[in-house]
Amino acid sequence: MPANKKLLILPGDGIGPEVMREVRRIIEWMEQRRHARFEISEGLVGGAALDAEGVPCPDSTVAAARAADAVLFGSVGGPKWDSLPFERRPELGILRLRKELGLFANLRPAVVLDPLVDASSLKPEVVRGLDIMIVRESTGGIYFGEPRGITTDAAGRRTGIDTEVYTEEEIARVARIAFDLARKRRNKVTSTEKANVMQSGRLWRAVVSEVHKAEFPDVQLEHMYADNAAMQLCSRPKQFDVILASNLFGDLLSDLAAALTGSLGMLPSATLGAVQPDGRRHALYEPIHGSAPDIAGKGIANPSAQILSFAMLLRWSFGMEEDARMIETAVEKVVAGGLRTADIMQPGMARVGTAVMGEAVVRELEKLA
Structure with missing residues (x-):
């Protein structure tokens, strides 16, 4: 053909x-x-x-x-x-x-296959049956924000600068991907940020909540600080279904979730x-x-x-x-x-x-x- x-x-x-x-x-x-x-x-x-x-x-x-x-x-x-x-x-x-x-939208599944339960560093009962999808925003945030670079002042002292920037449109479109995926899975989204210390995190939480209320009220939504999400992934990972995160936090959390499966060599990803x-x-x-x-x-x-x-x-x-x-x-x-x-x-x-x-x-x- x-x-x-x-x-x-x-x-x-x-x-x-x-x-x-x-x-x-x-x-x-x-x-x-x-x-x-x-x-x-x-x-x-x-x-x-x-x-x-x-x-x-x-x-x-x-x-x-x-x-x-x-x-x-x-x-x-x-x-x-x-x-x-x-x-x-x-x-x-x-x-x-x-x-x-x-x-x-970067999609990173973290799945523990039954034959590889013992390959994880966590106890088998903690990871057996694990099936998480992490949705990471991948064209915004601190990896692309401006200004960025290394500057040197008159005294020769260097300063490294990276800027976390998100528009509400960027947040809303990746949130829709996460909610739509959850509908096809176990109907739960955990949105992660640092709204307690970051202005971009405050906007992230607000926009995700607005998209949820207006378009996906049937999906369960919870908000979680990214550092707590990292701890929870190591202690009770099966509580998660779809994890939504910014570029930086999604990078960190997806690699952590990958470690739970026993090997990075088993895990694919898609960016849409x-x-x-x-x-x-x-x-x-x-x-x-x-x-x-x-x-x-x-x-x-x-x-x-x-x-x-x-x-x-x-x-x-x-x-x-x-x-x-x-x-x-x-x-x-x-x-x-x-x-x-x-x-x-x-x-x-x-x-x-x-x-x-x-x-x-x-x-x-x-x-x-």
Whole structure:
């Protein structure tokens, strides 16, 4: 069948190209066995783009992302580029894509699979069955606010400046994403901020409450200070369903929630833009584990988060719910069957590398199909 799904792949740096190869293997399987055709292009971002073109996110990559129906992102960064000035750092590649495409809502699920309950640092009874969705605002807040920078006064003393700025429109649109998601889950949103000490937090709480009252009164809403939310995640994480947070607090809380699951190597994410008049929306999907330069090139990285990010892509951008669920089930079956990469290794299990893990997922897909 003709390809009608435009997919841009950005492997990036570190383990990005290694784990992305396993997704390409699944795409090939889908084209052969599921009659799903993709129009695939590949671009440069991060350190790879710096080496080739001198910038972390070239205009050509942005243009390709705009033309695509979805972007599958790997990871960026590494010690090779650590000495570069701030404005040329590889990590700015992903920030530019989020800003240029209007990708304002970052969705980070934190799910504990039954076979990995013992991999968490928390007691099994605390995390068994954990299923949280964190919705992080991703184009505003302190990562983008102005003024910012480092200044030096006449005496040579330096001052670092970052500014937390949010408009009510930015808060309202990400709140709607969180409430809409909650309706499809367990119907509860916990909105986090620091309204006790931050003016932006006061506005955040007020606007979320207004959106809730006007549009989502059927959804349970609670407000919680972000520091308390961090403590509660470590003590009673299953009280949460959807956690809504600003860019900074969402960054911190999502990584903390990820730690509860036992490994960053198992967790995907999606970052969504607004629905456009033609019904399309820009979207980018990526694992949350980063480039892991210490293990890059060794063939031992866990490809699961990248594979599960592709499953999220199928669900959110292409409406392929059955295929998304099939991939998620295949990953869980591989883990349940005892194959483990180093990050999720447990006694009695078989330690394997990136390629073997990817092959095993394809074998499970074949069985499920």
